[in-house]
Amino acid sequence: MKSLLNKNQSLFLSYIIMILIICAPVFFFFMKFFYTKDLDELIIYRCNEFIHERLPEFEESEISTYNYYNEDIKILPFDRSYMLDKTTAEFLYNKAEGHNIDYRIIYKKITVGETPYILMSRIPMIENKDMLLNLVAQYGVIFIILIISLFVVQHFLARRLWKPFNDTLRKIENYTLEQESVPDFGETDIIEFDKLNNILTTLISKNLGLYKQQKEFIENASHELQTPLALFQSKLDMLIQDENLTKEQSEAVTLLYESSSRMTRLNKNLLLLARIGNSQYKEVKELSFNKTLNKQLFFFKSIAENNGLDFSVDNKLPVMVNANPVLLDCLISNLIVNAINHNRENGKISVIVDKGSFSVYNTGEEKPLSEERLFKRFSRNIEKKGNGLGLSIVAQICRFHHWTVDYGYEKQLHRFTVRF
Numbered sequence: 272m273k274s275l276l277n278k279n280q281s282l283f284l285s286y287i288i289m290i291l292i293i294c295a296p297v298f299f300f301f302m303k304f305f306y307t308k309d310l311d312e313l314i315i316y317r318c319n320e321f322i323h324e325r326l327p328e329f330e331e332s333e334i335s336t337y338n339y340y341n342e343d344i345k346i347l348p349f350d351r352s353y354m355l356d357k358t359t360a361e362f363l364y365n366k367a368e369g370h371n372i373d374y375r376i377i378y379k380k381i382t383v384g385e386t387p388y389i390l391m392s393r394i395p396m397i398e399n400k401d402m403l404l405n406l407v408a409q410y411g412v413i414f415i416i417l418i419i420s421l422f423v424v425q426h427f428l429a430r431r432l433w434k435p436f437n438d439t440l441r442k443i444e445n446y447t448l449e450q451e452s453v454p455d456f457g458e459t460d461i462i463e464f465d466k467l468n469n470i471l472t473t474l475i476s477k478n479l480g481l482y483k484q485q486k487e488f489i490e491n492a493s494h495e496l497q498t499p500l501a502l503f504q505s506k507l508d509m510l511i512q513d514e515n516l517t518k519e520q521s522e523a524v525t526l527l528y529e530s531s532s533r534m535t536r537l538n539k540n541l542l543l544l545a546r547i548g549n550s551q552y553k554e555v556k557e558l559s560f561n562k563t564l565n566k567q568l569f570f571f572k573s574i575a576e577n578n579g580l581d582f583s584v585d586n587k588l589p590v591m592v593n594a595n596p597v598l599l600d601c602l603i604s605n606l607i608v609n610a611i612n613h614n615r616e617n618g619k620i621s622v623i624v625d626k627g628s629f630s631v632y633n634t635g636e637e638k639p640l641s642e643e644r645l646f647k648r649f650s651r652n653i654e655k656k657g658n659g660l661g662l663s664i665v666a667q668i669c670r671f672h673h674w675t676v677d678y679g680y681e682k683q684l685h686r687f688t689v690r691f
Contacts, residue, residue: 283425284418291414299406307396310375311358314392317344318379321390331383342366343394349387353378365395372398435459439468446475447670448482504531553595555672560590560691561624563599568622571607578611581619590624592691594672602668605661606631606687613685621684630688632681639680646676665689 376393456468610633618634
């Protein structure tokens with residue numbers, strides 16, 4: 272795949288080369304035409320010069336001597352078969368070349384004494400092959416100089432003309448709505464690029480407004496839901512402890528309690544995403560990643576073992592990170608909980624801390640997951656636990672700290688790696 276600039280240059284140079292190649296025969300024709308015209312003028316000039324300067328004093332006895340010493344202008348016996356006063360081409364023998372070549376020639380009627388004669392003036396032409404070689408040499412030099420100069424000029428002109436477009440492309444390439452500002456695309460005197468910048472500014476402004484409204488709605492809704500959810504769950508706690516409930520009632524209350532707990536977690540996660548998006552976690556300090564991980568390992572190891580999972584940890588290499596303590600705890604817990612929830616029976620989990628990275632490996636589905644949907648909100652397997660926000664929260668936390676998170680499937684193990 273080529274860039275627009277390179278594609279434009281390739282097409283431009285291809286057309287120029289094609290045009291120059293097509294023009295070569297035309298150039299050869301015109302070169303031969305003007306060369307022939309110059310030769311005709313020369314042989315006519317020689318004739319006129321002889322007639323005006325030599326002929327008045329010329330005698331018949333001098334003809335043989337004159338012809339002997341002059342190769343290209345001779346005095347011939349009169350013959351009516353000659354085409355007089357008109358330049359023509361004839362194929363005649365040339366001593367220097369040793370074979371017949373083309374001559375430009377003209378015949379004029381003259382009178383020496385009282386006897387009519389024919390004055391012949393001729394000049395040998397450059398052979399076509401020699402003219403063609405000469406053309407190739409000259410045209411080739413012009414061709415190369417022209418192509419190189421056009422390439423250089425067009426390259427710099429195109430780069431200058433497309434600079435506003437490349438600036439716009441660079442600004443929107445890594446733009447996200449989380450930045451909550453419209454990029455300044457600058458001014459340009461090119462109508463099309465100015466129109467593009469105006470359309471992008473309008474489009475981003477509209478989407479930014481909708482994004483802010485969405486964030487405010489999620490945050491407000493999460494705040495408003497906290498109190499009724501807490502009240503609902505407390506009442507369910509009281510009902511569960513009631514010894515007078517029948518078996519069916521107890522099962523129904525338990526089911527409601529689990530749903531309530533799930534709604535509470537979902538609400539907390541949505542509120543967390545909103546707060547990260549609003550940059551409410553401003554405290555960032557240098558932390559020992561190993562110590563932060565160790566605080567949570569006992570709890571998660573117990574959960575994993577209760578689920579029949581083999582849990583291993585490699586946390587020996589010391590790693591320091593600049594992070595918000597709350598978000599770092601959340602990042603670790605979400606990745607490990609994801610590995611537990613999406614595991615299989617008698618599976619395993621490996622947590623590895625390496626230089627500049629933190630990886631969680633786990634068994635699970637025996638095929639790679641869709642990376643396109645993996646870190647999107649509510650993207651999950653409905654048969655598994657969770658609310659589909661865990662990995663989205665991980666991606667948001669990484670974006671907040673300018674870290675990267677990636678997924679891989681290696682040796683039948685799903686891998687999530689955060690690179691600091």
